[in-house]
Amino acid sequence: MGFIVFIDRKGTLKGLLCSVAFLVLLFPLPVLAVGVPPVVRVEALDSSGTVRLKKAQVALVQSFIKLTQDHTLGEIQADPKLRFLYSNLAVRLGQQYAKLKRPDLELLYVQAAVDNDPKFFAWHTFLGSAFFMRRRYLEAQQSLETAKELISKAPGNQPRKLIYQINILQTLGHSLAELKRYKEAETSYLQAIKVMGTGDHTAGQSLGHLYGYMALLYYKWGHETEGRTYLNKAMAFKGDRGGNRIYQGSLLATLGVWSSSVQKNQEAVGYFEQALVLFESEGPNSTPYQRWVEVQINLSELYRRLGKTNKRRAALQGVVNICKQETYQGEERHCRRAKKELR
Numbered sequence: 001m002g003f004i005v006f007i008d009r010k011g012t013l014k015g016l017l018c019s020v021a022f023l024v025l026l027f028p029l030p031v032l033a034v035g036v037p038p039v040v041r042v043e044a045l046d047s048s049g050t051v052r053l054k055k056a057q058v059a060l061v062q063s064f065i066k067l068t069q070d071h072t073l074g075e076i077q078a079d080p081k082l083r084f085l086y087s088n089l090a091v092r093l094g095q096q097y098a099k100l101k102r103p104d105l106e107l108l109y110v111q112a113a114v115d116n117d118p119k120f121f122a123w124h125t126f127l128g129s130a131f132f133m134r135r136r137y138l139e140a141q142q143s144l145e146t147a148k149e150l151i152s153k154a155p156g157n158q159p160r161k162l163i164y165q166i167n168i169l170q171t172l173g174h175s176l177a178e179l180k181r182y183k184e185a186e187t188s189y190l191q192a193i194k195v196m197g198t199g200d201h202t203a204g205q206s207l208g209h210l211y212g213y214m215a216l217l218y219y220k221w222g223h224e225t226e227g228r229t230y231l232n233k234a235m236a237f238k239g240d241r242g243g244n245r246i247y248q249g250s251l252l253a254t255l256g257v258w259s260s261s262v263q264k265n266q267e268a269v270g271y272f273e274q275a276l277v278l279f280e281s282e283g284p285n286s287t288p289y290q291r292w293v294e295v296q297i298n299l300s301e302l303y304r305r306l307g308k309t310n311k312r313r314a315a316l317q318g319v320v321n322i323c324k325q326e327t328y329q330g331e332e333r334h335c336r337r338a339k340k341e342l343r
Helices: 038-045 055-070 073-078 080-099 103-116 121-133 137-153 159-178 182-196 207-221 224-236 244-261 265-281 289-306 309-323 332-342
Strands: none
Touching (some): 055 073, 055 080, 073 080, 080 121, 121 159, 159 182, 207 244, 224 244, 244 265, 244 289, 289 309, 309 332
16 A cells, blocks of 8 residues: 655646555455356456456356356345355455456446445445545545445444444545545544544554545645644554555655645655655665655656756666666556656
């Protein structure tokens, strides 16, 4: 999960200021056999052309289809266990198609999970997250509002429910922020912080992350004093289970993008340079090269604006050097851009 976005020569923001990891990575569900909507069946079995399924994915599809061969959809929906199984695997398959860069099939499967079992908050949560990742923020907000209402009526207060509550409120906050409904986003983030309390719910989301989201929200909203307050809280937070410096570096890099977008170029340079220090302090094997390259690309653009030719060339050369590493799996366009601008 990261914050990195880009700036172009016009200072335009490129990408998302906030991103959210797929919830399946945080809350893996058991692999269970469930049914498949007939409309998806042919596409799901296609292992050639634009849809290529790995062995594990084929097994997932086969178990999905088997249930609908053994039971009618009416039987599935009438049996609570079968109904859950159907929606569970529909979500898992949708997320497999997301990895295959087929958002149409991703949304089709996750929507099928919701349609099959519309009263369970988890399916609406997954659908809201899928919409958010596709930048369909209004639909994300609507799905997450439904999830929020449903989970408020769910019995118990077990850790798993708390994890979902935090993620619903957090992603809802992201969606509202993207819709520029900043006051509502603030309320959603503060509710997430309240649910989180002072503990670390091991969901990949800590109070430190939530403080970071609050900082970004306030900066985008134009409330810089509040933004700095939460930035300091995020940078000082020690409750993460690991990767704290990488997270903090990503947060600083995103603030660098924000600063550059409002022409605060020197301030942006400071954020990016601090981010690099944090990334490099973790060592080359612990920091994803992708993030390091993105920061250097952004820095090179800022150095160009400020007329710092030598620093700009050093940043671009750093990108080229990283791109030569066998372990680099980032976007080649950054490598091509750096090589071109060094000529």
